[in-house]
Amino acid sequence: MLSKTYAPAETEQRIYEGWERSGAFAARPESAAAPFTIMIPPPNVTGSLHMGHALTFTLQDTLIRWRRMQGRDALWQPGSDHAGIATQMVVERLLAEQGNQDRRSLGRDAFIDRVWAWKAESGGTITRQLRRLGASLDWPRERFTMDDGLSAAVRTVFVALAREGLIYRDRRLVNWDPKFQSAISDLEVESRETRGHLWHIDYPIEGAPGRFIRVATTRPETMLGDVAVAVHPDDARFADLVGRHAILPLVGRRIPIVADEYSDPEKGTGAVKITPAHDFNDFEVGRRHGLAMPSVLDREARVTFAELAADDPAIVDPAALAASRAALDGLDRYAARKQILAMLREAGLLADEVAHLHQVPYGDRSGVPIEPLLTTQWFCNASVLAKPAIAAVERGDTVFVPKQWENTFFAWLRDIEPWCISRQLWWGHRIPAWYGPDGAVFVAHDAAEAQAAAHAQYGHEVALSQDEDVLDTWFSSALWPFSTLGWPEKTAEVARYYPGDVLVTGFDIIFFWVARMMMMGLHFMGEVPFRTVCIHGLVRDERGQKMSKSKGNVIDPLALIEKFGADALRFTIAALTGPGRDVKLSEARVESYRSFVTKLWNAARFAEMNGVAPDPGFDPASVRSPLGRWILAAANEAAAEAGAALESYRFNDYAAACYRFTWNTFCDWFLEFAKPVLAQPETEAAAELRQVAAHVLGVILRLLHPVMPFVTEELWDRFGFGPDYSLIRAPWPEAMAPADAAAASAELDWVIRFITEIRTVRAEMNVPPGTMTPVHLRDARPETLARAEAWIEPIRRMARATEVSALAGALPAGSAQAVLDEATIILPLAGFIDIEAELARLRREVERAGGEAEKLARKLENADFVRRAPEAVVEENRERLAGIEAEVTRLQAALARLG
């Protein structure tokens, strides 16, 4: 016996363990079935399950379960990401909290040991939470981006690309994060609008006492590294200064005034200071004009004079330089800014200070302003790798859903910059490059190979030192679709599961991850990594705000699971996920969809109480009763709708189709219709109906299983539809063909409308629900009367009717009337009815129908419409007009009868 209420907390864990124990999640590489592959976007090993995870993993699990039920050999590849910076931060913070030595004093090897230890201890959090959500990942295949196999894949790719010249070292300006003291990639920089100032500074002109060139800057602290002033070649204001020199205040450097298109006469003062080592544009100007590039900020963004040599011939005022060094050396960049402004003000060179709103680059993880810094880093030539990726999407080898994201993908790849892949961190894949004593570089799979290459080059043994840096975390993620399958080994899995079928992920990592997997997949596998990229939105709070700790609007998926069950959360997510749309979630939403879980449970309880049980010998095609045929046909339709929706990643439509069929069709009508039949347990009709009910319940459980796996599995098992934990692999419902479905549908459709009409009239007339009244039909065709007769039992219960009979004569006093097709329903309600109200109601009806008729008539009188609209449309309108006119006539007759 099913309990009165469903208790998810008690059920879910047991069922999940049942599935996992029985190997239900396992891919079957040896099977003959067509594979279906989804690669999990590896969550950070530091992470715990948040709503964004709940969204993406619910969708993926829904797809994988659905395909598994369709008989595909489903592989949902699990794993997690080492998340370089994030993990290193977590462990460093932990060391600090526990009062341990910091990373540097601990040393590299000891620190990395700590990280591994931490991973062993806490790294399993998210996989445990994924289990709570019901994710049917093939756990024994779980991978980690830093495990041996994946690390080998990383080295193989690095070495191959380096040998092809697609990975190289270069000294250039990079985005430097002073907090992490590491380079980061362009993607890890975010612009923040910032209220700052624009300072106007006068630079004295050499050999022209009292003459200045005025520059404008938001970053006076970088002026120490100025090596030129640029003006636009066509700017008449400065024409006579081009070719002359200014003397850089505070530094005493003689700097040229150059003409360069970069300078915009409209911006600032029209003259722009050039600091090649600390500004991306200035770097280009510096290159064009062959300028020196002294760095004046160090790795912690403190002022340094290391590259400003007093004996540099450009320094014409060494005393000024010495004074500045004394005042500024070692100051933090913002302290230096303040100090420099003070010094300029004192010298009378600070001409103006204007409030200024501008974009400032911040590190997305560190949250501190990025400093462009001139360093040597490893780069990947992404523009070469991007070309095949662009072409593949253009050809449709990979399709984005929704399609408009392809534009985003193209726009970024077509204009891609070199990808800075080295990071000055410790936690990550160490770059497989070794340096000889003279700085020669040996890129190799391992130290021995590097050593051999060095030996070949030098002719003797030399001491090599490995590059200290590690790779960008996204470098290993880019290989995920094949590295997880065992590549570069030639495994059966690589052959079978690559390329994957669909990648499900958020738009925020199209660049970080999707584009890079496309590039690496095409380059190393010669084939796209996935056929479809399903892009979903973000989870927001009920007001549409992004969830964030600072706003305090974060909803914890685990708390929702505790409270309402995983099925309720999953169904809510699916129901709210339109293609590419953000999901606005609130606890109230989940609570209301929890009702749906309960509804299903109660429907099953009702079935159980009425002896409904699966019958393996049942043949839907042999069902005789119209009720049975009707519900079987409706179940077919629901299954077709649900399948089509999943096929096109319309999760909301899938959820709605299941919801509607289960609640409105099955519970509200079918079960109600079935009650009188089931009340007579011994009849043949009842036996058939029980079989039908069992079958349709089975269809419902299977349709809902991908999104509500727990409660459906529990019911499946309790009813004995199959062995325990077998719903997960039960076949997805196929269309059955009940005979005469159309006739059955027409019949049930009439009965439903008939009951609804009566209910409406009774409600409007405020007839107490307890009161049963007779129902009469005027002008009804014999088959209509026969229908009423055949369905008299449900009509009695549901429409509170004592009888249904034809009535030709005079209207009984105090009757209400309603038109249904050719017939007029008459409800003798003497004692309840307010004749005035009934008159008003009928007049309203006449007006409504009359208005509609008039609209249609006017349309059909329009010669243009009749001539130009498709014949079928015109015909349909004619029929509609005829129907509505007949209704008007009957309504008027009904009015007339009332006098």
Add this chain to the structure above:
RNA sequence: GGGCGGUUAGCUCAGCGGUAGAGCGUCUCGUUUACACCGAGAGGGCCGGCGGUUCGAAUCCGUCACCGCCCACCA
């Protein structure tokens, strides 16, 4: 500055050329033994504004407004 998306019932959204819809919420009624996490019924919309195309526009085109996001030189 460039690009993308959105604007339909109180809320969340579907519909994307031929009769404006759903869920939730609201209101009314209800102890009909599956379910009050329920049932029945009702009310609620110049489909953002303005033009255009069309026999016909929520739907196509143009334009404007507002909201959101992404990208882009910190003068």
